[in-house]
Amino acid sequence: MQTGKTGIPPRVPTPRRGNPGGMLQLSGGHLPESGPHFASYPQPPMRAGNLSVEYDPRPTAAAQARAEVRRQLEGWGLLDQSETAELLVSELVTNALVHAESRLKLTLSASHGILRCEVSDADARPPSVRRTTEISDSGRGMFLVDALAGRWGCHQDGPGKTVWFELGTCGSDGCGRRQP
DSSP, X not given: OOOXXXXXXXXXXXXXXXXXXXXXXXXXXXXOOOOGGGGGSOOOOSEEEEEEEEEOSOTTHHHHHHHHHHHHHHXXXXXXXXXXXXXXXXXXXXXXXXXXXXXXXXXXXXXTTEEEEEEEESOOOOOOOOOGGGOSSSOOHHHHHHHHOSEEEEEEETTEEEEEEEEEOSSSTTTTOOOO
16 A cells, blocks of 8 residues: 555545446546637627727718727627627717717727627717608618617716617527616
8 A cells, every 4th residue: 555745545535326436427428639629619708898989070980980890899709799789889970970070989898798889979969769750861870779779878978978779799589688
């Protein structure tokens, strides 16, 4: 019998009834070999991050914001929400350009199954959703936000306002939807 440095023999587990050898038994066969291919399975982010970008009131701001949304969501692994988020951010930025004519700030955050997009500007007037009968060539931005976002809202932010919307990020019905 071998003994350790202390002169005490090592403890040997005793078999228990139903578990021969005293070892954990795995069901389902052999474990796969580890390797780099396991790193290719992305997990939904619990806390992906936060980004804020400011834009001058130029006609190119909406296109720049769409591109930034796509880049950021790609980096966070949230491309499934990219098309909707790009469309809705573009609408909010365009509203800020048309109605506020001021510098604006886009803020993106992803956390716990929710992507939140905010656009802040210097105009304190809250947006309104037009009925479909009122919409002509323009004016459908908030209608789209209302139709496609899980939740949206507006709050006063100093002398201006912040309009925001949220989208679920985990791919199941109701994911990311919180009750008001």
